[in-house]
Amino acid sequence: MTTMLDQDHFGTLADPATLRIERLLPGPAERVWAYLTDSELRRQWLAAGAMEQMVGAPVELVWRNDELTDPPGKRPEGFGDEHRMTCEIIAIDAPRLLSISWGSTGGVTFTLDERGHEVLLTIVHKRIEDPEVLLNVSAGWHAHLDVLEARARETQAAPHWDNWVRLRDAYAERLFG
Numbered sequence: 001m002t003t004m005l006d007q008d009h010f011g012t013l014a015d016p017a018t019l020r021i022e023r024l025l026p027g028p029a030e031r032v033w034a035y036l037t038d039s040e041l042r043r044q045w046l047a048a049g050a051m052e053q054m055v056g057a058p059v060e061l062v063w064r065n066d067e068l069t070d071p072p073g074k075r076p077e078g079f080g081d082e083h084r085m086t087c088e089i090i091a092i093d094a095p096r097l098l099s100i101s102w103g104s105t106g107g108v109t110f111t112l113d114e115r116g117h118e119v120l121l122t123i124v125h126k127r128i129e130d131p132e133v134l135l136n137v138s139a140g141w142h143a144h145l146d147v148l149e150a151r152a153r154e155t156q157a158a159p160h161w162d163n164w165v166r167l168r169d170a171y172a173e174r175l176f177g
Contacts, residue, residue: 009145010174011123011138018106019125019138023145025152027119029112033095035148036110044068045148051089059087059100065160068147073159105133121145131176138175139168 011021025032035041039048045068047061063083066072075081090107091099099109106127113120123141128134143164150157157163 017127017129021141022122024118024120027117029095029114029119032119044151046144055089057089061085068160069157071159073161075161135168135171138171139164142167
């Protein structure tokens, strides 16, 4: 699949196990960087957790997806009200690049590229080899970015869980036909 920034915001596969997803957000880069690295701001769209901005530092991410939107939507079966994961910072170059380990996958890299008054946020999540995990991760990044974009643009995000379910179905069709 080719990667392009299009109006539907869907991520694409750079290879069969690497998701790439992009989103154009209001700048400057330091503002978007804060949404990646500040626990309170990151909690509003992804997961809380203190982050010491240095290579080798641990980062405990704490997801409480029911708190992302009001209403949150209907949580799918099998998902708890909280999920925790400890990651490690692999590379950092503020405010342009943040790379962290991510569970059993090959890690996640966030890059920021200023484009005038906006910032292109690119997320590359590597080595997602299980197709079910790939679907969940693809829909997850997309849904979380929808919340981030709504926060950054001061608009209302769709109910998170309903959006995630819809996106998971759309990614199943796009990625596996």
